[in-house]
Amino acid sequence: MKEVEKVGSIVIVGTGMTLGAHITPICRSHIEQADVVFTSAHPMMEKWIQTMNSDVRTLQKLYAEGKDRRITYREMVDVMMAEVRAGKKVVGAFYGHPGVFAWSPHKVIEQAREEGYAAHMEAGVSAEDCLYADLGIDPGKVGSQNFEASQFMFYQRNIDPSAYLILWQVAIAGDKSIKRFSTGKAYRQLLVEMLNEYYPLEHKVALYECPTLALEPPRIDWIALKDFAEADISLITTMVLPPSKKMLKNQQILDRLSALDKKFQ
Amino acid sequence: MTAIQILEKLGADASFNPNNLTDLNKSEIIQLSETSEHFNAALHHSPAEEDDESEDKEQEAEDDKSAS
Structure with a gap:
């Protein structure tokens, strides 16, 4: 016999990146119908x-400079779960896609399900989606x-410089403490040195920011990689590195595929 | 229309021309924007030395200790 789900529930939705433009009908409906x-x-x-x-509560107040963001993220889960356990129809609305580069949305769904509550996520329009449109990248x-x-x-990651490389949260690159809202030029310079193993210092990289309001254009600033440490960036800045090398053919596999083609055609 | 309704229409209605906004509309949007608090965009963390699962187990152990 199937176990009956408890009364409370949670749906995690995405608002999209730009106000009014990106929210999906189902995400909006969940927000409107939530307790x-x-x-x-x-x-x-x-x-x-x-x-x-009529009952919208911000999770933004849980952040604080110098506070470990892991604590903030756990608190987000805790406050949402408290209302789920109280039997309410809860919605968590996160900017962009709620499941992309976002710890708490996945965690609260996992926890709610473990405790026997209905829980699921609806997709949203992410910064990555907007980036592909605004920069014309496929x-x-x-x-x-x-x-x-x-x-x-x-x-130690293996980078393929014949593909695009997209680095997120570059403003806090190298923050081991998980407490800062920004690291700084010295940290970004170290990132430049790491990237210089794959890309020349003159390689053009894009700094991208998706606008929250349709009044503003997206930020697309092309700079040389060597200038990244001095660039003006924020928590929403993403770095995009186009390929620095051409794709190399895998001749061995191509030859084997040709042999298969002869055999099966 | 309120400033938020205008911003929603700007995002959602392709035929809505921002050049047609009145000075009052613009000042309301600017005022709304200026009174907005700081936005903390980071929702993800990358631990340098321990993974999420080990943190979770540590947290659970702490919770168990507190409960007993």
Whole structure:
């Protein structure tokens, strides 16, 4: 016999990146029908969400400079779960796609399900989606690699310089403390040195920011890699590195495929 | 229309021309923008030395200790 789910529930939705432009009908519907909505988004986006539901509570107040963000993220899960356990229909509305570079949305769904509550995520329009449109990049053309900048620095990753490389959260690159809102030029210079193993210092890279309001254009600043440490960046800045090398043919596999073609055609 | 409704329309309605905004509309949007608090965009962390699972286990162990 199937176990009956408890009364409370949670749906995690994405608001998209640009106010009014990106929210999907199903995400909006969940927000409108919720008993309580928790948000983590740009303040203007949060004010917009307040027009859709009478009980909207921001999670942004859980952040603080010098506070370990892991604590903040756990607190986000805790406050949402408290209302789920109280039997409410809870929605967590996160900017962009709620499951991309976002710890708490995945964690709260995992926890709610473990405790027997209905929980799921609805997709949203992510910064990556907007980046492809605004920069005119097709990730299918030569491939695309995505890394969180700090993770890229902390671990030995294999970079393919014949594909795009997209580094997220570059403003806090190298932050081992997980407490800062910005690291600084010396940290970014170290990132430049790491990238210089694969890309020349004169290689052009894009600094990209997706606008929250349709009044503003996206930020697309092309700079030389060597100038990145001195560039003006924020928590929403993403670095995009186009390929520095051409794709190399895998002749051995191509020859084997030709042999298969002869055999099976 | 409120400033938020205008911003929603700007995002959602392809025929809505921002050049047609009145000075009052513009000043309301600017005022709303200026009164907005700082936005903390980071929702993800990359631990340098320990993975999420080990942190979770440590946290659970701490919770168990607190409960007992």
